[in-house]
Amino acid sequence: MEELNNFFKILEKKIIDNNGIIYDTYVCDRILATYYSNKYYRKKLPVNRFYDITFDYSTIDRFIKSNNIKIAFNHGIDHINFYSFITDNINIINNLNIKLDITISNDKPPFKNNNYICYGLLLSNDKEHENEFKYYYSDNTGTPLDNNANNITNKIIIDIINKRTQYIRGFYSNYDIFTDIYKMINKGWKITNMPYIINDIKENKKELNDCCPICLEKFNMSNKEIVSLYENIHRYYNSNNYRIHHHCLFKYLNMQKNNNYFKCPYRYKIDFNICKYLITYQ
Ligand SMILES: [Zn+2]
Numbered sequence: 001m002e003e004l005n006n007f008f009k010i011l012e013k014k015i016i017d018n019n020g021i022i023y024d025t026y027v028c029d030r031i032l033a034t035y036y037s038n039k040y041y042r043k044k045l046p047v048n049r050f051y052d053i054t055f056d057y058s059t060i061d062r063f064i065k066s067n068n069i070k071i072a073f074n075h076g077i078d079h080i081n082f083y084s085f086i087t088d089n090i091n092i093i094n095n096l097n098i099k100l101d102i103t104i105s106n107d108k109p110p111f112k113n114n115n116y117i118c119y120g121l122l123l124s125n126d127k128e129h130e131n132e133f134k135y136y137y138s139d140n141t142g143t144p145l146d147n148n149a150n151n152i153t154n155k156i157i158i159d160i161i162n163k164r165t166q167y168i169r170g171f172y173s174n175y176d177i178f179t180d181i182y183k184m185i186n187k188g189w190k191i192t193n194m195p196y197i198i199n200d201i202k203e204n205k206k207e208l209n210d211c212c213p214i215c216l217e218k219f220n221m222s223n224k225e226i227v228s229l230y231e232n233i234h235r236y237y238n239s240n241n242y243r244i245h246h247h248c249l250f251k252y253l254n255m256q257k258n259n260n261y262f263k264c265p266y267r268y269k270i271d272f273n274i275c276k277y278l279i280t281y282q
Pocket residue numbers: 212213214215216217244245248
């Protein structure tokens with residue numbers, strides 16, 4: 001991990017110096033790493049355990065774990081200069097198992113193809129302001145945010161630090177969307193445009209006398225995450241609704257792989273294809 005993160009710093013500089021743009025997961029991972037490594041050092045935790053994946057879970061995003069990096073270059077000679085760096089360092093790239101995804105295009109990444117709002121954030125050089133680099137939101141995400149890209153960079157960065165984002169696209173079947181969203185959730189992300197509402201874990205549960213329809217445990221008996229399910233997704237607060245443990249619902253939905261859409265234990269339709277109508281663009 002230490003070697004990977006050290007090499008990423010060199011690689012990143014080469015990309016940025018050659019006018020490349022970095023996009024997708026690496027940009028989010030980098031923002032989180034900057035934020036949480038500062039936290040780690042402020043807590044005065046031991047430097048020699050910085051890359052210890054079992055140490056201090058509260059700042060676990062302090063270093064980059066994924067070895068994928070997506071880069072875009074304009075047509076021209078920039079990418080040729082960059083390739084010679086790759087050739088010179090091919091052994092280390094192979095040893096660290098780094099997967100470079102390089103696109104040559106005059107269009108801006110993510111080429112209207114980002115699955116989540118957060119993956120529209122880009123990293124490149126900032127020669128105009130004499131900074132080494134800048135983060136900025138792409139105007140080529142294929143969403144209404146393209147019209148407001150200049151103004152939302154800071155909001156997106158704050159959302160990333162809080163690991164909060166929204167699903168846009170990428171899959172057709174309900175089960176594939178569900179699987180992809182839960183991949184994000186398992187990495188600690190909160191997806192805020194799901195067909196049900198995941199309640200804040202810190203919410204006071206003492207008053208909840210009802211119980212989970214799957215495991216029948218009373219909600220006030222444990223600290224498990226609770227979901228509110230609504231019969232009519234577009235009338236969130238005045239349609240029939242009930243509570244269920246998040247984990248119990250997940251297991252229940254996970255058994256419905258071959259259905260066109262999911263059904264909850266009370267037979268409400270749960271359709272992950274409507275996530276796109278629940279995105280809040282600001
Ligand atoms: Zn339950």
